[in-house]
Amino acid sequence: MQGAPFADRARVDALEKVLGKPIYGADMPLPGMLHAITVPARIAKGRMTALPIESAMRVKGVVRVFTPDDFGPAPVPPAGRYAPPPPMLIWDITFRGQPVALVVAETLEAAIEAAEVIRPEFEEQPFSVLADADNGVVRDAVDDVAAGNTMAELARAAIVIDQTYTSPTQHHNTMELLSTTAVWAEGRLTVHEGTQRSSGVQHDLARALGIDPAIIEVKSAYVGGGFGQRGPTQCQTAIVARAAMILGRPVKLVTPRSQIFHVATYRPMSVHRIRLGADAEGRMVAVRHDAEQEQSRLGMDPPPDRYHDAPPRIYGIPNYLGTSTYLRLDRQNPGFMRCPHPQPALFAFESAIDEMAIALGRDPVEFRLANGATTDPLTGNPLSSRFLDECLAEGARRFGWEQRNPLPRSMTAADGTQIGWGVAAGAYPSMMVPSIASFRVSADGSARIALSGHEMGQGIRTAIAQAVLKHIDIDAERLEIAIGDTSRAPQHITVGSWGTAGAVPAAEAAARRMRARLIELLDGRNVAGNAHRQLAAVRRPYLDVEVAQTAPGQDREEALSALRRGGYAVGGPEYPGFTAMSYIAHFVEVRIEPRTRRIRVPRVVSIADCGRVISPRTARSQIYGGVVWAISATLREETEIDPRFGGYLNCDFADYVVAVNADIADIEVGLIDKPDPMANESGLKGLGEVVMAGGSAAIANAIHHATGVRVRHLPIRIEDLL
Amino acid sequence: MQPIRYIRPSTVREAIAAHASLGDGARYIAGGTTLYDLMKLNIERPTGLVDVTFIEGLETIDTSGDTLRFGANARMADVATDPIVQSQYPVLSEALSKAASQQLRNMATVGANLLQRTRCMYFRNGYGGASGGAADYPCNKRIPGSGCAAIGGLDRGQAVLGVSDACTAVSPGDWPVALVAMDARIEVAGPGGERMLPISELYPLPGETPHIEFTLEPSEIIVGIVIGKNAAGARSTYHKIRDRESFAFALASAAVALEMSGDRVNAARIALGGVATRPWRADAAEAMLIGSDLTDDLAMAAGRAAFADAVPGRSNGFKVELGARTVADAIMIAAARRPL
C-alpha cells in the first residue's frame, strides 16, 4: 500500500467542461417544463396574515400559485423542530426573505411578473438580527473542550497575549445559482439539482413529502461550486418537488442570487477571544479560546465547539480550554463555508501566535518550528502524521524568508510603499466516510465505476481515475465515473475535505479486486493486452466487482447502513489510537501604498501536507483556490446587515465584493506528498479545506509587519490603515 | 406581461418625435447596461423604448479640430483606446478604462454613461423585483418623500460632499468626473431645438428633490460631448481608489489635469468622484495649487482643501481622509507626466 507518488494527469473532464458539454441541474432540457419563482417575506419576523393571489393568477401564462395552504404542517425532523428555513411554505415568518409562495408559470418571465405583483400582508414582531445589538440576542453555550489545566497554567505563564478577533458574516456566492428541477412521472420523483449530498436530499424529500425514498432519485452529476452551501437540503427543494407532483409536469426553480443570500446558509459572524501563555523559555504552555458565533433561534449547525478542532492540534501546547457559544438571532440558519471553523478560528489563533512571537522577540517561523507537536492534547493520542515543519521550512526557503528584517515598518520601497512579510500555519481535520463502489470492466473496451462523490470543480473524477488506473490497465478514455447519482450508488455528503478519502481508497480497492478477479479468471494463461483484451480473449463480456469501504474504527454495518439511508457516517479526525490532521503553511507579501494605503498582495507561497497526493494537478488547483479565497475573505468579503431591517443589504455580486483577477498576483504552491501511515489505505489526508486555513492570519501578520498596525477584524479595508 | 413599444429611429429628429409620442413611460436606450439593470430591479418600468443605436453618425469620434467631439453613441471602449485621447488626454482614457469591465465597455456608450444612476444599496436593492432584496427601504429617489434609509444606516459608501437631509447617494460615474474637470459641454437636442449644456449644469444637487438627477427636459436626447482642446490634458490622470482593483465603483477618485512650467503650477483642473452627490469640481484645491511650486505637502494641502466642506455620516468619515490623499496622489501622478 501507499506506493510511489502519483504522476500528473490532466483533469479527465476538462475538455468536456471547456466545450460546455456537462449538463448542470438547471440546464436539464425537459419537455413541458414549467418555471417557478419564490416570493420572499418582506418582514423579518412575525406572521403572514393574508396572501392574495388573484392578481398573480391573472398574469398570462401563470399555471398556479402555491401557498402554505398547499402544504401540510412540516413533519417533525429527527432532531426536533426545523431550524429556519422550513422545508415548505408556512405562515410563520422567522427571517426576512423566507419564501411564502411559489409561482409556477409557462415561462420564467410570467413567473417573475406574477411573483412581483403578489403583496402578502404581514403582522410584524420585534426582531434582533445582530449580535452587537443590546437586546434580543440569546447566548447559548455548549460544552467546553478542554485538555490539562489551562487557567492555572495561564496564571503561571511568564507572558500572556489576550486579544479578541472578529470575522464577519460572509456568503458563499458560488457561480452556479441554487436550483431545483423536479420531474414526477410514472410514480417516480426525479430531482436534478447541484447538491453535495444527493442521498441526503433524497431522504429529506421523502420525509418532507411523506413518500418512500425508494421512488426518489436525485441526480447531481456536476455542481458549479459547493463550498458547503449545497450540503444541507435547500428550502426550495421539497416545495418545487411538491409543485411538480401536483401539476404532473416538470418544474424548475433557479433561485435569484438576492434570494440565495436570504434563504441559503452563510458563514456566521464569529468572535474569538484568545488568551495564549508562554513560559520564560518561550514554550507555549496554555491557550484559552472563547468562541461565539451567530446562529438562528433553533439551529444547531454549525456547532461552535468545532472552532476548537484545529488550534489545539498545530503546536505542542499541552493545556487548552475552549468555550463555545451560539448567539441566537432572528436569522436563517448559517452553515459550513469553505474551511468553516478554522478560517475564523485560525485568523484569531495564528494572529495571536504572531503577537506572541513578536512579544518574545522570536522569528515567527523559527518560533513555530520550536513549538512542534507529536500528540493531540485533546485525546492524548499521537498525530498520525504532521509535516507542518516541512511545510514551514520549504515555504520559507521558496519565499526567501531569511531576507526578512524582523522589525515592523522596516521594509520600505523607494516610493514609500511599505512591504510586509507574514507567515501563518493552518490545520484541518482529516476525516473519512464510507463508500460502496461497483466497478465493471467490459470486453468491448468500456469500463464504469459508480460510487459516492460529488464533482464541484475540485476534480474528484480525476482523483478516482488516478486510483483506478493505478491498479488496472484499462482504456482511460472509456472509463465512465458515475457519481452524485442516487440511482447508481448511495451518496455520502461530500464536504469537509473528505471527498477524496471517501472515494479513492474505495476506488483503489475496487480496482485491486478487479485485477485479482481477472488473474483468477485467466488461471495462469498468459494473455497479452489490457484488461479489455484479456476479457475478450477468455470470452467474458464483462466482470463486476463491488467493494464497501469504511473509515478506520468505524462500525462497518452501522456506517454502511447510515450511508444507504442518506445519513452521516464520518470517521475522524479522532480515530481509535490516533488523530489525523492536514496542514499548510502560508507565506505572504503585502505592499501598502504610501498615501492612499491600498493593500496589494503581490505574492504568496503556500505548502500543504495532505498525505499522499492523488491528483497533483487538481490538488495544486485546490491550493490556488484556497489562497485566492483567503485573500478575498481577508481583504474584501462581508455581508452587510442593517439591524433596523434584517436581511442582507449587499445581496448581489455588484455589492458583495469578491476578489477579482486584478487582486491576485503570484501564488506559488507546493505539496509535501508524504503518505500518512494511518489515515487510510491510500495514505491520503483531506486538502480542500486546509488550503484556506491560516491564510487570513498570514495576510494580517504581513500587514502588521509592513505597517506596525495590528488589525483584529476582517475584512481588513483601506480605512483600517489610513 | 407589460407590453413595451420598441422603436428604432434612424435620425435624431425621429428619435425625439418617437420619444415625445410615447409619453412619460418613454426611455431612450443605447447599450442598455444601465437601463436593463434598473428594469430588473423594478426601478425603471418603461412602457416604450427608443433605441438610439441605429441613428447614423452618432458614434463618431472626431479629434481633428480645436475640440474633441464624441458622438453620444461612441462606445466607452473605443473612446478609451482612441490614440489621441490616450496620449494627450489620459484623464479621459483612464476614467473610461477604469470603469466597469471590458465587456460592459464594449456595449456601453459615452453619452448614456452620463445618465447612470446611483449605486446606493438602499436605492437599488429595495423590494420590488425578483432580483432585488427583501426589504422596502425608504428612499427619496425611488419613492419621493419616503425618507432615506442610508442616513443613519449602513453608509460606508455614501457621499460626504453635496449631501442633503433627503439624500446622501453618490453620483457613481467616473467619466462624468473627468468631463467636469475638462469643462466639457453636452450637445442636447429636444422638441424645442438644440442647446449646449456645460456638464456641470447637467447634475443638480439633491436638496429636497433627490429624485431629480438630471436637468434634461422631457424627450431631450444627448447627441454628443465636446471638449475644448487644452494643454493640461497631457499632464493628467484619473486616479480611482476602490474596494478591489477592478470592476468596482470608486470609494474616492480624482480627475486632475495640470499645466506647469518647471515645478510651478500655472493651471489646475481637479474634480472628485465617489465622494459627492454629483461630479464635484474642487475649486479650492485648484486655487491652492495655482501659482505655487508643487511639493508633496502642497498636494496634500490641496487635497484637504477639497474636503473642507465635507459632512460625513456614521461610517464614511474615512472618505474625507482617503479622498484628500487620493487628490494628492493624483496631483503627483499628473505632475510626473510630461506634456508631449
Ligand SMILES: Cc1cc2nc3c(=O)[nH]c(=O)nc-3n(C[C@H](O)[C@H](O)[C@H](O)COP(=O)(O)OP(=O)(O)OC[C@H]3O[C@@H](n4cnc5c(N)ncnc54)[C@H](O)[C@@H]3O)c2cc1C
Ligand atoms: C456591473 C456594472 C459595473 C459598472 N461599473 C462602472 C464603473 O466602475 N464606473 C462607471 O463610471 N460606470 C460603471 N458602470 C456603468 C456603465 O458605465 C453604464 O451602465 C454605461 O455607461 C451606460 O451606457 P449604456 O449605453 O449601456 O446606457 P443605457 O443603459 O442604454 O442608458 C442609460 C440611460 O441613458 C438614457 N439614454 C441612453 N442614450 C441616451 C441619449 N442618447 N440621450 C439621452 N438619454 C439617453 C437611457 O434612457 C438610460 O436612462 C457599470 C455598469 C455595470 C452594469
